[in-house]
Amino acid sequence: MASRSSLRRIGRLLGCGSSRRGLSTEAGRINLFSAINQALHTALETDPRSYVFGEDVGFGGVFRCTTGLADRFGKSRVFNTPLCEQGIVGFAIGLAAMGNRAIAEIQFADYIFPAFDQIVNEAAKFRYRSGNQFNCGGLTIRAPYGAVGHGGHYHSQSPEAFFCHVPGIKVVIPRGPRQAKGLLLSSIRDPNPVVFFEPKWLYRLAVEEVPEEDYMLPLSEAEVIREGSDITLVGWGAQLSVMEQACVEAEKDGISCELIDLKTLIPWDKETVEASVNKTGRLLVSHEAPITGGFGAEISASIVERCFLRLESPVTRVCGLDTPFPLVFEPFYMPTKNKIVDAIKSTVNY
Amino acid sequence: MKFISEYPEKRIPCYRVLDDEGYPIANSMYEQVNKETAVKMYENMVTLQVLDALFYEAQRQGRISFYLTTTGEEAINIATAAALTPDDVVLPQYREPGILLWRGFTVQEFANQCFGTKHDLGKGRQMPVHYGSEKLNYFTVSSPIATQLPQAAGVAYSLKMDGKRACVVAFAGDGATSEGDFHAGLNFAAVMEAPVMFICRNNGWAISTPISEQFRSDGVVIKGQAYGIRSIRVDGNDALAVYSAIRAAREMVIREQKPILVEALSYRVGHHSTSDDSTKYRPLQEIDHWRTARGPVGRFRKWVQRNEWWTDRDEDEFRGHVRKQVLSAIQAADKMDKPSLTELFSDVYHELPSNLSEQEKSLRETIKRHPQEFPVDVAV
Missing domain, CATH: 1.20.5 (Single alpha-helices involved in coiled-coils or other helix-helix interfaces)
Known part of the structure; x- marks a missing residue:
C-alpha cells in the first residue's frame, strides 16, 4: 500500500469527484470503489429481493460506487431517494423488515446523524423489542468516512465510536479493495443490521487484485496482517496503511511490530488481539477519530483487563485530536506515521 | 406579484356521517355496515373501554408499571380495523390496540404483555402497551415518536414490489406531525409512490401541549397537499365516518399505488399515560364534555340500538362478560412467571x-x- 504522503499527492492530483479512471484497470486489479461496485452487482444479482438506494445513487453516486447498477437492475431496485438521511434509513428498515436486503447509502458518514435515531432506537432494537417476531437483519448502511486531505469538518469525520455503543448493530470497516468486496457481501447477507464505513480516501487510490467471483469474508474476525514480536498495533480502515508505514519505519530501528486489522468493531474479536498482546506484551491502538471516547479506549480497557500481568508498558493510543476535524490544520490533527513511530519507540523503551 | 396566503380562505371540512345523537346527517354518503359487522364493531369498542378501565386500575394498584388508555379514540381504533383486511400491515404508534383486538389478539395476550410474563410475545423487554404481533401483521410498538412513518413507506414499497393487493397503515398523533420523521415518511411515500395510508389521530393534545402550540396550519390534513398526497379530514369520533373514509382510502391506495393522509379529529379523554395528570393543564369540564356528550362509543351505540341490533340488556350482559374475562386475564398474568434469564x-x-x-x-x-x-x- 502507498504511504499516506504519497496518497495525499495523488489525491490532490485526482481531485475529489472527477472520474478519470474506469471501473477496472488491468485484469483483476481494481480500486476500492470498483470493488464496492462489484459487491453491489453481486448482491443484486444473487438476491432478487435486494435493493440499493440513497442520495444520487441512480446515476452512479458521487463516489461512483453505484455506477451501472440502475441500468442493469432497473430503477425499481436501484434508485435515488429524497435528500433526507432519517428517511433513507427509516425506509430501509421498513424494506428490510419485509424480508428484503435493503442496502442504503448515506453520502458521507458526516451526514449520518439525522438517521441516528432510526439506527439506534429502531434498527438496533427491532428484533429484541419484538421478541424476535420482527427483524431488519437485511439492512446494510454504507457510508464513506474519514479524512481525504481537504474535507474539513463535514467531509472527514470518523463517527464509528457512536455506533459501537449500540447493541444490536454491527460496525464493519474494510482496509482495501479485496476486503471491501468480501466484507460488504458478508454485511449485506448477515442476518443483522450492519453499518459499513468505507474509507473514502482509498476509493480511487487503493488498487489491488480482487477476485471477480462472489466471495465473503467473515465478520467479527480480526486479521493479523503483519507478524511481529515487540508490540501489537490495532487499527481499521484507512489508518492501517499509515500504521503499516510506521511498522516499516520502526523495523529499521530493530522493533518488530505486529499489525492487526480489526475489520468488525462490534462485536469485535478480542481473542485475536488478546493472543497477540500476550505474545508481544505491548499494545498501541490508532484511529482518526478524536481520542476521547474513541473505540481505542474500549480496546485498551478490554486488553488491560485480560492481559494486565503480561503488559510491559501502558497501552498507548495515537488518534485524532479532541477538536472538530479541521481544514488547514488537518496535517496536525491526523495520527500520522511519525506520531505512531514515536509512540512505538516510547512504548517499547518504557 | 402575488403571495400565497398562509391560510386557505375556508377551513378544510370534516367528513361526518352521524351527528352527536347518532342520527345520520342528511346527504352524507357512507358505506353500509351490516348488523354482524356493526355489532362486532360495537362489542370491540366496549371491550377496549373495559380493558382500559381495568388495566388502568391495575396500574394504580401497582400491579403493572405503566399504562396508557385509548379512551375517546375507540372509534378510530375499531372502525379503522374493521375497514381493513388482515393482510394490511399496520405500523402503530401506541394508542391503537383496538386494531390488534379486532384481529384476534386475546385479552390474555394483552395482559401478558402489560405484566411482562413468560408468555409475552415481546419477552418482557418493553414497557406495557408496547404490543406487537407478527401473525396479525402489527409491527411492535416503539416509544420514539413518528419513527414508524418512514419505515411504513419502506414496508409499503415492499408490498408494491411484490404485487400484493394490500396496503400499509401507519398511525401517528398530532404531536408526531412536528417530527422530522413525519416529513420524511410522507415525502418518501409520495416520491416512491408507496401504497401507505397515514392516519393522524389529532386528539388535540401531545401530553400537555395543545395543537395551538404544535402547529399553525389548518390542522394536519392540509399538510398532505404540500407533499402531493391526497388527504381527508374525518370525524374520528364517528365510527361510520371513519369506517367509510378508511374503506375508500384503502381502495384508492391499492388501486393507484399511492399514499393517502387521513386526519381523524378526536379528543384524548384519558391522561397521556399513567405518568400524567391532565387536569393540571386542561379544565375538567372539557374532558367531561368529550367523555359524555361527544364520546364515540355512546354515539355509535345510539345508532346501533336505533337499528334494533343492540339492547340495554345486551349492554349489561356484554360488559359483565368482558369484565370477568379481563379480570381473570389480569389474575392469571399476575401469577405467571417472567421470561427466563x-x-x-x-x-x-x-x-x-x-x-x-x-x-x-x-x-x-x-x-x-x-x-x-x-x-x-x-x-x-
Missing part, C-alpha cells in the same frame, strides 16, 4: 456474540453469590 441476552443479534455469552456467564455467577438481589419470578 436467557431472554435477557437472546435476540440482541441473530446469534449470541461472545461478549454477550461472557456477560451472561458472569451475571450467572453474581446471581449465585447474591440470589437475594434478584427477582424470584425470573427463572435463572
Whole structure:
C-alpha cells in the first residue's frame, strides 16, 4: 500500500469527484470503489429481493460506487431517494423488515446523524423489542468516512465510536479493495443490521487484485496482517496503511511490530488481539477519530483487563485530536506515521 | 406579484356521517355496515373501554408499571380495523390496540404483555402497551415518536414490489406531525409512490401541549397537499365516518399505488399515560364534555340500538362478560412467571456474540453469590 504522503499527492492530483479512471484497470486489479461496485452487482444479482438506494445513487453516486447498477437492475431496485438521511434509513428498515436486503447509502458518514435515531432506537432494537417476531437483519448502511486531505469538518469525520455503543448493530470497516468486496457481501447477507464505513480516501487510490467471483469474508474476525514480536498495533480502515508505514519505519530501528486489522468493531474479536498482546506484551491502538471516547479506549480497557500481568508498558493510543476535524490544520490533527513511530519507540523503551 | 396566503380562505371540512345523537346527517354518503359487522364493531369498542378501565386500575394498584388508555379514540381504533383486511400491515404508534383486538389478539395476550410474563410475545423487554404481533401483521410498538412513518413507506414499497393487493397503515398523533420523521415518511411515500395510508389521530393534545402550540396550519390534513398526497379530514369520533373514509382510502391506495393522509379529529379523554395528570393543564369540564356528550362509543351505540341490533340488556350482559374475562386475564398474568434469564441476552443479534455469552456467564455467577438481589419470578 502507498504511504499516506504519497496518497495525499495523488489525491490532490485526482481531485475529489472527477472520474478519470474506469471501473477496472488491468485484469483483476481494481480500486476500492470498483470493488464496492462489484459487491453491489453481486448482491443484486444473487438476491432478487435486494435493493440499493440513497442520495444520487441512480446515476452512479458521487463516489461512483453505484455506477451501472440502475441500468442493469432497473430503477425499481436501484434508485435515488429524497435528500433526507432519517428517511433513507427509516425506509430501509421498513424494506428490510419485509424480508428484503435493503442496502442504503448515506453520502458521507458526516451526514449520518439525522438517521441516528432510526439506527439506534429502531434498527438496533427491532428484533429484541419484538421478541424476535420482527427483524431488519437485511439492512446494510454504507457510508464513506474519514479524512481525504481537504474535507474539513463535514467531509472527514470518523463517527464509528457512536455506533459501537449500540447493541444490536454491527460496525464493519474494510482496509482495501479485496476486503471491501468480501466484507460488504458478508454485511449485506448477515442476518443483522450492519453499518459499513468505507474509507473514502482509498476509493480511487487503493488498487489491488480482487477476485471477480462472489466471495465473503467473515465478520467479527480480526486479521493479523503483519507478524511481529515487540508490540501489537490495532487499527481499521484507512489508518492501517499509515500504521503499516510506521511498522516499516520502526523495523529499521530493530522493533518488530505486529499489525492487526480489526475489520468488525462490534462485536469485535478480542481473542485475536488478546493472543497477540500476550505474545508481544505491548499494545498501541490508532484511529482518526478524536481520542476521547474513541473505540481505542474500549480496546485498551478490554486488553488491560485480560492481559494486565503480561503488559510491559501502558497501552498507548495515537488518534485524532479532541477538536472538530479541521481544514488547514488537518496535517496536525491526523495520527500520522511519525506520531505512531514515536509512540512505538516510547512504548517499547518504557 | 402575488403571495400565497398562509391560510386557505375556508377551513378544510370534516367528513361526518352521524351527528352527536347518532342520527345520520342528511346527504352524507357512507358505506353500509351490516348488523354482524356493526355489532362486532360495537362489542370491540366496549371491550377496549373495559380493558382500559381495568388495566388502568391495575396500574394504580401497582400491579403493572405503566399504562396508557385509548379512551375517546375507540372509534378510530375499531372502525379503522374493521375497514381493513388482515393482510394490511399496520405500523402503530401506541394508542391503537383496538386494531390488534379486532384481529384476534386475546385479552390474555394483552395482559401478558402489560405484566411482562413468560408468555409475552415481546419477552418482557418493553414497557406495557408496547404490543406487537407478527401473525396479525402489527409491527411492535416503539416509544420514539413518528419513527414508524418512514419505515411504513419502506414496508409499503415492499408490498408494491411484490404485487400484493394490500396496503400499509401507519398511525401517528398530532404531536408526531412536528417530527422530522413525519416529513420524511410522507415525502418518501409520495416520491416512491408507496401504497401507505397515514392516519393522524389529532386528539388535540401531545401530553400537555395543545395543537395551538404544535402547529399553525389548518390542522394536519392540509399538510398532505404540500407533499402531493391526497388527504381527508374525518370525524374520528364517528365510527361510520371513519369506517367509510378508511374503506375508500384503502381502495384508492391499492388501486393507484399511492399514499393517502387521513386526519381523524378526536379528543384524548384519558391522561397521556399513567405518568400524567391532565387536569393540571386542561379544565375538567372539557374532558367531561368529550367523555359524555361527544364520546364515540355512546354515539355509535345510539345508532346501533336505533337499528334494533343492540339492547340495554345486551349492554349489561356484554360488559359483565368482558369484565370477568379481563379480570381473570389480569389474575392469571399476575401469577405467571417472567421470561427466563436467557431472554435477557437472546435476540440482541441473530446469534449470541461472545461478549454477550461472557456477560451472561458472569451475571450467572453474581446471581449465585447474591440470589437475594434478584427477582424470584425470573427463572435463572
